[in-house]
Amino acid sequence: MRKKLVVANWKMNNTQDEATRLVSSIVSQINGLTINNVEVVISPSYVYLKEIVELTKNDEHISVAAQNCSEHLKGAYTGEVSSQMLSSIGVKYLIVGHSERRTYQKESNSLLKQKVDVALSNNLIPIYCCGERLEERNAETHYSVVENQLNEGLFHLPMDAISKLVIAYEPVWAIGTGVTATAAQAQEMHQFIRSVISKKYNPTIANTISILYGGSCNAANASELFACKDVDGGLVGGVSLIANDFVKIVESAISN
Numbered sequence: 001m002r003k004k005l006v007v008a009n010w011k012m013n014n015t016q017d018e019a020t021r022l023v024s025s026i027v028s029q030i031n032g033l034t035i036n037n038v039e040v041v042i043s044p045s046y047v048y049l050k051e052i053v054e055l056t057k058n059d060e061h062i063s064v065a066a067q068n069c070s071e072h073l074k075g076a077y078t079g080e081v082s083s084q085m086l087s088s089i090g091v092k093y094l095i096v097g098h099s100e101r102r103t104y105q106k107e108s109n110s111l112l113k114q115k116v117d118v119a120l121s122n123n124l125i126p127i128y129c130c131g132e133r134l135e136e137r138n139a140e141t142h143y144s145v146v147e148n149q150l151n152e153g154l155f156h157l158p159m160d161a162i163s164k165l166v167i168a169y170e171p172v173w174a175i176g177t178g179v180t181a182t183a184a185q186a187q188e189m190h191q192f193i194r195s196v197i198s199k200k201y202n203p204t205i206a207n208t209i210s211i212l213y214g215g216s217c218n219a220a221n222a223s224e225l226f227a228c229k230d231v232d233g234g235l236v237g238g239v240s241l242i243a244n245d246f247v248k249i250v251e252s253a254i255s256n
Ligand code: PEP
Pocket: 009, 170, 174, 175, 176, 177, 178, 214, 215, 216, 217, 235, 236, 237, 238, 239
C-alpha cells in the first residue's frame, strides 16, 4: 500500500514563538489520533528546523522537511545550506522545485535535477513539485508541461532512486489563490503522472510512488481530493499555519 503524506509548507512564515506554538499544537493533536498509513511532515524555514526535529522526534508519524537546499555538496557558497547539513540534523524530506522557487528564484528543471541528486546522495527524500500555470492549462499544454518537468528533473534517476521519491502535483493557478483543482482534475493529472512513470520505468514503481496534491487544500475540500484513487495526500501551504485546520486535513488523509 502506498504511504499517504500530509506536508505542512510553512513557507517564509512564523516568528520563533509562533513556530514553537504551532508545532506544539500540531504534535499534541496528532498524538491523540490513531494513525496507520499517514505521515505528517512539517516544513518550516531553515532557522527552525533543528528545534522542530527535536520537538517531533518522539512521534513516529511526524517528520521534518526543508523547503530548499543548495545544488552543491559543500564549499564556498556563502548563504547556502547543503543537503548534508540538513541530513545531519535529522531532516528527512526536501521540497524541490516548488513553483514559488521556480518563479522567484528562476529555478530550472536542470538545476532541480542537481538538487534531487545531492538530496538523494545525502539520504534526503525529495518531494518533487510539478504543475502547470493557468495559461498552460488554458492552452491545454498542462500534460506536456508536467511531463517535461518530470523528464528533465527526475527521469535521469535509476529505478532504485526514483522509487524513493515523493511527487507533488501543484497547479500554479491553485497555489495560495483559494481556487482548488476539482477532484476530477487532480485525479486525471495524478493518473497521468503515474502513467508517465510507468512508461519510463515500470508499473510497479509507478504504483509505489506517493503523489500528493497541493493548491488551496483546506479542511473542507481535503476529503474529496484524498478520496481520489491516485491522490496520496497533500502539500498544504496557507492552511498549515492554522493547527486545528491542518489537523483536520490530516484526519481526512487518515479516513480516506
Ligand atoms: C504550497 O505552497 O505548496 C501550497 C499548496 O500553498 P496553498 O496551500 O496555500 O495553496
